[in-house]
Amino acid sequence: MGRSRTSPGPAEDLLIELDRDAGVALHRQIEASIRADVRAGRLRAGTSLPPTRTLAAGLGVSRGVVVEAYQQLVAEGYLTSRPGGYTQVSASMPPVPADAGPAPPAGPSGPTGPAGPAPPAGPAQRPAARDVPVRVDFGYGRTDVSQFPRAAWLRSVRTVLTTTPNDRLAYLDGRGAPELHQALCDYLNRVRGTSCAPGDVVICNGYAQGISLLIEVLARRGARRIAVEDPSPDDDARMLAARAGLDVVGVPVGRDGVRVxxxxxxxxxxxxLTPSHQWPTGGVLPAAARARVIGWAKRRRAFVIEDDYDAEYRYDRSPVGAMQGLAPDHVVYCGTASKTLAPGLRLGWLVVPAHLVADVSAAKLLADRGSPVIDQLTFADFLARGEFDRHLRRMRPVYRRRRDALLDALRTHLPDLEPAGVAAGQHVVAWLPPGLDEAAVVAAAARHGVRVHGLAPYRLAGSGPGGLIFGYAVLGERAIAEGVALLATAIREVRGP
Structure with missing residues (x-):
């Protein structure tokens, strides 16, 4: 394979968490984060770091702060730089001082997710009048596939078809293509703060198959009960667990995620769990709560299945690392291209604790003999070239504008609805004021040609405050404003005189 298939490629995004209240200069924090990533192998030799302007814009700091950090790391030998070229991770890392200790793990501060299942067809989700056309659909769990980077993907397809060795087109083991294992580890360790080794990765056909394989393996190993967040849309986990003979219990969600x-x-x-952006409420599980969850898993010898469905899309907050980086022996990381590229690719991945890899890969092999290898190799090349980073960087402002249009419309037309989970993702939850019936609002909206979903169908036990789920990823700003205005008319009808 050519260089783009084997080298780390450019790093157009980095997981760097800045604490402006820590009393430590920002350039020092950036230095420490990159230095730790290089020592721990999350940034491999030869990886090209983001341009200083790009990283500065992403972190919300001046370019000079990043320049100063890069210069210090070049002086220490961690990075190399030449005029007019990329700043890269040095091929020969300086020795770690004897008193430095091990490299620190990824910071804890910090559907997949919803895998885009059809919403339940309960009465509150059906239009009251079937002959009313849907003018604005705030459906959730969708990504704007019209923005799929066809030209960049085609370049990777051509590279794969012209350079792939013949043996890669034969049967592979249940884990998938080694090239994709390496490319995913490079990306996830760099951007999501995971502790991923290529031998821990299993490729699957989206989140739905991934959770199916995990539940099958856990049931065979003696698991009897699986917990899910409440509210949660994870029909896949609930149905598959029931089919495997497991009990399913809901765990209430608070403002910041699951209640430990x-x-x-x-x-x-x-x-x-969806700890980096709880679906649907949008909460981010705090560091202390994450530590408690991991402590729970260790005490019970249990597993945390981390559904990291849309963490790449963030607008008003710093990056939040994955839980897997804190306890790779107890956390299974689930990722997918469904929310970032297109669900039709059916590309997903699991980062599995080492002692589960053989069982999960055997289950995958038995299920379908492996995912399509051309698609795997294409995605590996797409990642290694930095095209995935560029696509995400291009789409963040697109989704942010749509998010902003939704928030502006809610402030204008429905100021007593309380938006939540707005800092990231592709949907917003708006809590209804007391006394406003969720089912009645959903039905009235349908009569006005607006499809919007409530939270009630996704609660496992009891009741809770009413709320509406607004997916905005596939809507233009004008359609968003129109839909909220129509919804406001519907809510006035529900409220009555």
Whole structure:
């Protein structure tokens, strides 16, 4: 294979968490983060770092701060730089001082997710009048596939078809193509703060198959109960667990994600979480809560299944690292291209604890003999070339404008609705004021040609505050404004005189 298939490629995004209240200069924090990533192998030799302007814009600092950090790391020998070229990770890393200790793990501060299933066809989700056309659809769990980077993907397809060795087109083992294992580890360790080794990766056909393989393996290993967040759209996990003979228990979600005190009482053998952007409420599980979840998993010898469905799309907050980087022996990381590129690719991946890899890959091999290898190699090349980073960087402002249009429209037409989870992702939850019936609002909106979904169908136990889920990824700003205005008319009808 050519260089783009084997080298780390450019790093157009980095997981760097800045604490402006820490009393430590920002350039020192950037230096420390990159230095730790190089020592831990999350940034491999030869990886090209983002241009100083790009990284500065992403972190919300001046370019001079990044320039100063890069210069210090070049002086220390961690990076190399030449005029007019990329700043790269040095091929020969300087020795680690004897008193430096091991490289620190990824910071804890910090559907997949919803895998885009059809919403339940409950009465509250059906238009009251079937002959009313849908004018604006705030459906969630979708990405704008019209923005798929066809030209860049085609370049990777051509590279694969002209350079792939013949043996890669034969049967592979259940884990998938080695090139994609390496490319994913380079990306996830750099951007999501995982502790990923190529031998821990299993390629699957999206999140749905990934969670199916995991539940099958856990059931065979003696698991009896699986916990899921409440509310949660994870029909895949619930149905598959029931089919495997496992009990399913819901764990309530608070403002910042799952309530760990309730998890302690669930007596589960595994829990499915969306810690970086809880679906649907948008909460981010704090560092202390993450540590408690990991402590729970270690005490019970249980597993955390981390569904990292849309963490790449963030607008008003710093990056939040994956939980897997904190406890790779107890956390299974689930990722997918469905929210970032297109669900039709059916590309997903699991980063599995080493002692589960053989069982999960055997289950994958039995299920379908492996995912399509041309697609795997194409995605590997796409990642290694830095095209995935460029696509995400191009799409963030697109989705941010649509998010902003939704928030502006809600402030204008429905100021008493309370948006939540707005800092990231492709959807917003808006809590309804007390006394406004969720089902009635959904039905009235349908009569006005607006499709919007409530939270009630996704609650596992009991009731909770009413809310509406607004997916905005595939809507233009004008359509968003029109839809909220129509919804406001519908809500006035529900409220009455």
């Amino acid at each position: 005190d309730a998890l302690d009482r669930a007596e589960a053998d595994a829990v499915v």
